[in-house]
Amino acid sequence: MRVLIRADASHAIGSGHIARCLTLAKVLRDGGHDVAFACRLLPGHLLEHLATQGWRAYGLPATYAEQANAGQDIEAALPWQADIAALQQLLTVEDAFDWIIVDHYGLDHHWQTAARQWAPRIAAIDDLANRRHAVDLLLDQNFSGTPSAYAPWVGPECRTLFGPRFAMIRDEFKRDPVPIQALARRVLVNFGGFDAAGETWKAMLALSELDGLEVDFIAGTGNPEWTRMQALASGRSTWRLQTHTDQFAELMAHADLFVGAGGGTSWERAALGLPTICIAVAANQQANAERLAEVGAHLYLGPRDQVSVESLRQSISVLLANQGLRRSFAKRSRQLVDGCGARRVAAALAGEVLQLRPATIDDARLLFDGRNAEEVRRWSVESHAIDWAGHLTWLAATLVNDQRLLLVAETVDGPVGVLRYDRLDTRAEVSIYLFEGRFGLGWGRALLAGGERFITRHWPQLRVIDAQVLPANQASINLFRDAGYQQSACRFERVLKDHAND
Structure with a gap:
């Protein structure tokens, strides 16, 4: 995954925007992703600091003719056309990104829409809730991040990450x-x-x-x-x-x-x-x-x-x-911060480009270890440990069962989790688990979304997906509820869009 971060630092603006974006960038780079920065050359800019740490950094003009004092007021709107034009001078047609992240009080939906010429997905980091955004993902790690605060500024299709749970801590x-x-x-x-x-x-x-x-x-x-x-x-x-x-x-x-x-x-x-x-x-x-x-x-x-x-x-x-x-x-x-915020934001970004593929017999050990992990067994309907011979028999039967679909989700730094769909006519029951190191970061939502896209292509006649969850498994209850499933006792189901009126 390739990511471009647009943020500035100066004596007037401070270094906070770059600091929090750098924390996220390091998590992304550790996960195998490529990250670059684009920053104006204001007094006190940090481009040399970024370059010495190995980051690709594009230097934009300190000011634009349309707004000579652009660097003085940290909340002043930048002339977005000039900023985009400056980027066009630096980026080539080969510079395609999966995400552009903008952390800037002076840039709004105009800039974000224009920036889609380089990336299909745009994310914004904000804490003012005072201007319109045209983004796929919006992060406000402060208490100011609430649905009501941003309701006038983002569309219903925008995913939001709000509050200290997403505070990006080094x-x-x-x-x-x-x-x-x-x-x-x-x-x-x-x-x-x-x-x-x-x-x-x-x-x-x-x-x-x-x-x-x-x-x-x-x-x-x-x-x-x-x-x-x-x-x-x-x-x-x-x-x-x-x-x-x-x-x-x-x-x-x-x-x-x-x-x-x-x-x-x-x-x-x-x-x-x-x-x-x-x-x-x-x-x-x-x-x-x-x-x-x-x-x-x-x-x-x-x-x-x-x-x-x-x-x-x-x-x-x-x-x-x-x-x-x-x-x-x-x-x-x-009690407010657990230090995993940057990893949660990184998972939200990477989850949009998550790769799902059908499992094969070569995944036997991966699936065996993942299913037998204590954290997974604790919340499974059948919580006992499975034996190797029994697992191989089950996997072999699963791979030839045309009413069952077993998917492995992967990103550049390795496997993330597993989805299993068991079909009965126009319904399918989903089971999900994550691999060690992926818990509590939001990967489950990405798996369910990716799995739904995959399964509706695989079984186009499918109308409903449901799930069974143990009553005490609050994390999974929240996961399915947030993914749009309707709860009945501790079962969930989702009516697929194309069949909502059947």
């Missing part, structure tokens, strides 16, 4: 939770990759009058207060000031308290259960920061222009002294 943040110490002394401060607003300086002033603390400041490149911060930090042996670090997850894992912004780092902190004081440095961070505070996941002080040095100092003092409150923040935040 693998280094999937580790043991931060221990909540009775005596909290270590603080980590970071307000993003650039911190153009200079909030790190405010935190420095707040911490300068609190004794006995060990503090790491990750100031961001191009920080406007860098000279003053260096001077203030120079006389304090327990303060460490850096513009950037490759050990961010390690620093977070050893901190007692985090002071920072309300962007993508919110989910990294949540995954670690790191108690946090949050200040929104951009308008698009406010709603999510407020919602995280409402559910008890962090302490939110408000937009940056409403937070004084003194109020920040008092908040730090209170939270460091209150182990119970820090423990409560940690517990609640870890």
Whole structure:
């Protein structure tokens, strides 16, 4: 699968769009997929950083004649025709992609529709819900992602991935939770990759009058207060000031308290259960920061222009002294994020190009191991382990049974799962299981959709597909319900479109 990501970074925009897309890109590359980036050459762009990590990166003009200040307002609409034209100068007719992912507040349905000249599928990453999209998949990993929020902006054919379950966390943040110490002394401060607003300086002033603390400041490149911060930090042996670090997850894992912004780092902190004081440095961070505070996941002080040095100092003092409150923040935040969000998004993308094929006798060992896996047997109607001889007999009979269809689903990094259809006249019962490592990522939905397309070609007279599910198997109940099956007790059935009015 070939993927193009369209996103920008700059001192004004920040690095958050590139950061979260890079997390997804790494998961996709690990799965054998090819990913490229297209970014404008704004001040503070990250194209060299992407190139050094081995990514193919296309550089677009910093500004366009139609909008000379395009890089200044992170929510300003870009002249989409000029952006598409710039891409046309860089991409050849051979540059066909399976997906184009756009993570940009300034691009909407006009750009997305035009971009289909390079890809049949378009995905958008958003957290504003303020403009029309013409996409096949839309992701909002924040609390702002709700069906009602996006109802005016996407069509019914668009698949949506909403909420922290899809928060794209780098693998280094999937580790043991931060221990909540009775005596909290270590603080980590970071307000993003650039911190153009200079909030790190405010935190420095707040911490300068609190004794006995060990503090790491990750100031961001191009920080406007860098000279003053260096001077203030120079006389304090327990303060460490850096513009950037490759050990961010390690620093977070050893901190007692985090002071920072309300962007993508919110989910990294949540995954670690790191108690946090949050200040929104951009308008698009406010709603999510407020919602995280409402559910008890962090302490939110408000937009940056409403937070004084003194109020920040008092908040730090209170939270460091209150182990119970820090423990409560940690517990609640870890309930929101499990660190598998990027893999779920990658599965949603790859699921659209999932390959299904009829099983053969050469699949015997694969099917045997998959069916006997504990996670599969636990929710099977017949939960006993099968023996090898019996399995071979069953498989041989299945492969010559014209009323049974056994399908193996595969992607570039290997097999995903198995579908079995047993036909009786115009009905067929489906059974499904996934292979180890594929659970909980959304592959089941892709299998059912692909299987339905396959089986309606194989048995065109089929009218209904149904399924039997154990009452306690809530994951499968949700799977079939989300796939459009109607529940009756713990059986599901789906009337195929061509026969809905028969």
